[in-house]
Amino acid sequence: MSFINYSSREINCKIVYYGPGLCGKTTNLQYIYNKTNPEAKGKMISLATETERTLFFDFLPLSLGEIRGFKTRFHLYTVPGQVFYDASRKLILKGVDGVVFVADSQIERMEANIESLDNLRVNLQEQGYNLDKIPYCVQYNKRDLPNSAPMEELKKVLNPTNVPEFEAVATTGVGVFDTLKAVAKLVLTELKRGG
């Protein structure tokens, strides 16, 4: 839920990166963190297991600039992708303003992508959100791998409503900032519309 502070002239929004385990959600945030100017970012917090699997969430605060004297701050979160962390995913989704679904392009992960997308829809519904109505983008990550599924197939299955979508290789940064800019723009546009 956006927090607009007229006193300090700040707009604060929450974006959640969702997707199956090991799809690249944390990698997206790490790339954004590494490439963002120190003045525009805070510390990246990662609550992870000893084997670096996300346990609760990753968090990265970003400042994206000013609009009409309002500083725009985005809080980026990732959820833990492993199936059994569903309770935690529900908590991280609370108050979300925009969602990025990170799909793993590998053919053998298609079922995991579908399961995760269904899970996203259900968890949002439980909180009164409709995935078809909130700011939402899809990222097809790992496009560099030889076993990546054809884009037509991924699009048909994972983006039937044609929301903004981006091909990505999060390890090298391809598509990472394009995805972030797109979802942030959708969030601000929706915020303005809602006012």
Place this chain on the structure above:
Amino acid sequence: MGTPQVVMFEEEQQQIQAICDRLQRDSNSIAILVINKDGQEIARAGNTEHLDVTSLSSLFAGNVAATGGIAKLLAEKEFSGQFHEGEKTNIHLSLVAQRAILVVLFDTRSSLGLVRLRVKKASEELTKVFDALVKKMSSGNAPPVLGEISDDDIDNLFND
């Protein structure tokens, strides 16, 4: 329907700040933070220069969300207060008006009993402010939120 929003106006911000300043003095604490449940800072008081308030706000909100999840599974209403004892710094967390988290950081210059006593009063005062804010937003008298921002303004933010 647009995205739900929480809005803070100058008047309420000043009231919250005054409550925080008073609580910090009366409880002899190191610092006070008021955070919304989504992890965004609303106000702070006391000695906070050495603190990464942005990160702490997110983690405190995650902590409260997690314990809220635990409470639900235990068929408890909510754990309204938490206390964490450290070697040098202690933390008292409490929920305010179902929408904000009040954090008190204190050391040996204060005590848990004193903090609890002062937090009770501050929570009541903060609840009144948050309730008034909700009323203001739902009364239709509040100024249009972000009304002056245009689509071009949003586009320009993302132009390289």
